[in-house]
Every structure is written in structure tokens, then in C-alpha cells.
Amino acid sequence: MLYKHITVFPDQAVDYLNPVPGKVYVDCTLGGAGHSKRILERISPGGTFIGIDQDLDAINNAHKILDCYKSDIHLVHDNFVNLSNILSKLHLSSVDGILLDLGLSLNQLKNSKRGFSFNADEPLDMRFNINTKITAKDVVNNEDKKNLVRIFRQFGEERFAVQIANNIVKYRQKKPVLTTKQLVEIVYESVPAKVIYKQKIHPATKIFMALRIFVNKELEMLDKFMKNAAELLNSKGRICVISFHSLEDRIVKHNFKEFAKECVCPPDFPKCVCNKKKIYCVLSKKAIRPQKSEIEANPMARSAILRVAEKV
Numbered sequence: 001m002l003y004k005h006i007t008v009f010p011d012q013a014v015d016y017l018n019p020v021p022g023k024v025y026v027d028c029t030l031g032g033a034g035h036s037k038r039i040l041e042r043i044s045p046g047g048t049f050i051g052i053d054q055d056l057d058a059i060n061n062a063h064k065i066l067d068c069y070k071s072d073i074h075l076v077h078d079n080f081v082n083l084s085n086i087l088s089k090l091h092l093s094s095v096d097g098i099l100l101d102l103g104l105s106l107n108q109l110k111n112s113k114r115g116f117s118f119n120a121d122e123p124l125d126m127r128f129n130i131n132t133k134i135t136a137k138d139v140v141n142n143e144d145k146k147n148l149v150r151i152f153r154q155f156g157e158e159r160f161a162v163q164i165a166n167n168i169v170k171y172r173q174k175k176p177v178l179t180t181k182q183l184v185e186i187v188y189e190s191v192p193a194k195v196i197y198k199q200k201i202h203p204a205t206k207i208f209m210a211l212r213i214f215v216n217k218e219l220e221m222l223d224k225f226m227k228n229a230a231e232l233l234n235s236k237g238r239i240c241v242i243s244f245h246s247l248e249d250r251i252v253k254h255n256f257k258e259f260a261k262e263c264v265c266p267p268d269f270p271k272c273v274c275n276k277k278k279i280y281c282v283l284s285k286k287a288i289r290p291q292k293s294e295i296e297a298n299p300m301a302r303s304a305i306l307r308v309a310e311k312v
């Protein structure tokens with residue numbers, strides 16, 4: 001089946017990354033390889049490209065699109081949090097650009113049959129990498145009520161977290177929740193009809209997003225990655241991150257800000273004792289959002305935020 005994805009910020013993100021021939025670039029989230037192809041168009045022939053995705057479908061698809069470029073290309077099935085190890089295995093210690101386009105691809109949503117969509121009746125899985133242990137089914141059936149409420153509130157900002165968690169617990173006393181359809185039915189029973197009627201989004205949107213973020217440890221991985229990424233960049237190397245969730249964006253913004261700080265000693269100190277040095281120069285002073293025309297052509301772009309930093 002053809003791999004589906006419409007790239008968000010297709011040219012703008014790559015323009016910011018500024019790939020130049022002969023250098024080394026990493027796309028940490030290959031997806032449909034839309035950004036990767038554009039990077040390779042700029043560095044090939046020559047240069048080194050590393051593409052990472054924790055979904056094997058993305059890796060297999062990327063080979064079909066990228067293998068024709070005459071660069072040193074490595075496509076790696078792994079979590080981007082392991083970038084330092086991935087580079088070591090390739091005998092590389094640093095790179096000239098890193099791109100992250102977070103979240104899930106249209107292909108995962110529509111074709112993967114892993115229960116990412118509330119519009120299909122599929123097994124409750126939601127793992128990006130099918131080799132990891134915990135599925136959404138495990139979470140929904142095994143976590144206690146308190147934890148379910150926490151997950152739905154923290155990662156989904158769901159107003160009816162308590163009611164939904166209550167009804168999940170009641171339901172699973174009779175039979176397990178195995179499919180997306182069962183979960184959607186529980187959500188419909190938990191949210192007042194007048195709220196469902198007024199809402200612009202499907203009532204299960206936030207619950208599905210919260211479960212996906214929890215199952216794939218998305219925020220934890222991003223924060224860990226952001227704390228280590230600067231070490232892997234060469235001077236003048238850039239990092240571009242596209243996020244789709246306010247919690248993701250907060251992590252990106254916070255880490256950029258921390259790495260952009262200079263000495264933090266009180267002004268009356270005669271000499272710096274903190275030894276803090278500016279590591280990043282933030283190029284996106286404000287969050288970069290897609291143009292109206294991009295959102296009209298690709299509704300998945302509506303919540304996208306791009307942030308960019310350059311290593312000093």
C-alpha cells in the first residue's frame with residue numbers, strides 16, 4: 001500500500017535547516033520522508049544523511065524514496081533518543097543539522113491498523129514501534145482509575161477525565177476493552193450529549209491523543225533528546241523542531257531558552273562563578289506557524305509549531 005503523509009512546513013523547515021553539500025544531516029522522524037527527500041536534494045551528490053524512525057513501515061517506505069540519491073545514506077529503525085549511539089555506530093561524533101517533525105504520520109493514522117484513529121474499528125495498540133511492550137489496550141485495561149484520570153488530564157487536557165475513567169473501569173469489570181470502537185462508545189457514554197453536540201472536535205480526540213502520548217512516552221523521549229542534542233551538533237549546526245501539542249512545544253521552547261542563556265551569576269558578582277556559556281542562538285524568536293493556505297491544503301498542519309536554534 002502507498003505510504004500516506006502530507007509534509008508540514010515542507011520547504012520552510014528545510015530552509016531553516018539550511019543543508020549544504022558535503023555535510024551531515026539527521027532527520028529524526030522520517031515518516032513519509034518528505035523532509036528527508038528535500039534535504040537530500042540539497043546535499044546530494046556527497047554528504048551524509050541519517051534517517052531515523054521507530055516505525056518500520058516508515059523505514060521501508062523511505063528506502064523506496066531515498067535510495068536513489070548519491071549520498072552516504074543510513075536509515076535506522078530506532079528511537080531518536082538513541083541518536084548518540086546511532087552516530088557512534090556510524091563512526092560519527094557530531095552532525096551539521098537535526099530535524100524533528102513530531103507526532104504521527106497520516107499513514108499511521110489511516111493505514112497502520114494500530115488503533116490511532118477513533119474513526120476506525122481497530123485493535124487498541126497505538127505503538128509507533130511494535131517491538132515495544134506496552135499497548136494502549138494494556139493501559140486502558142490495567143491502569144487504576146487514578147492513573148487513567150492522570151493520563152487523560154495530563155496528556156489530553158480532557159475535561160471529562162474522571163467520568164471516562166469511571167466508565168472504563170465499570171466496563172472492564174464485565175469484559176476487556178479491546179478495540180477503538182469500544183473505547184469510543186465508552187467516551188460517548190461519559191460526555192454529556194449537549195457538550196458533544198457543541199464541540200467542534202470528535203469527543204474521543206483528546207483521549208486518543210493522551211493514550212498515544214503515554215504509550216510512546218513521547219514527552220519523556222523529547223525532553224531527554226532535547227537535553228542531549230546540543231552536544232551532537234557542530235558549531236553553526238541547526239536544530240529544527242516541529243511540534244503539534246502545547247506540552248511538546250513547551251519542552252522545545254524551554255530547552256532552547258536554557259541553552260541560549262549566558263552567565264546567570266547575580267550582576268554584583270565581580271567574576272562569573274556559574275561558568276554557563278551560551279550554546280544556542282534561537283533563530284525563531286516567536287513560534288513559527290503554518291500559513292492559512294497550508295492549513296487549508298493539510299488540516300493536520302493546523303496545530304504545527306516550528307522552532308529553530310543554531311549552535312554558536
Ligand SMILES: C[S@@+](CC[C@H](N)C(=O)[O-])C[C@H]1O[C@@H](n2cnc3c(N)ncnc32)[C@H](O)[C@@H]1O
Nearest residue numbers: 007029031032033034035053054055079080101
Ligand atoms: C509527522 S511524522 C514525520 C513526517 C515526515 N517529516 C515527512 O515529511 O514525511 C512523525 C514520524 O516520527 C516518528 N517518531 C515519533 N516519535 C519518534 C521517536 N521518538 N523516535 C523515532 N521516530 C519517532 C513516527 O513514527 C512518525 O513516522
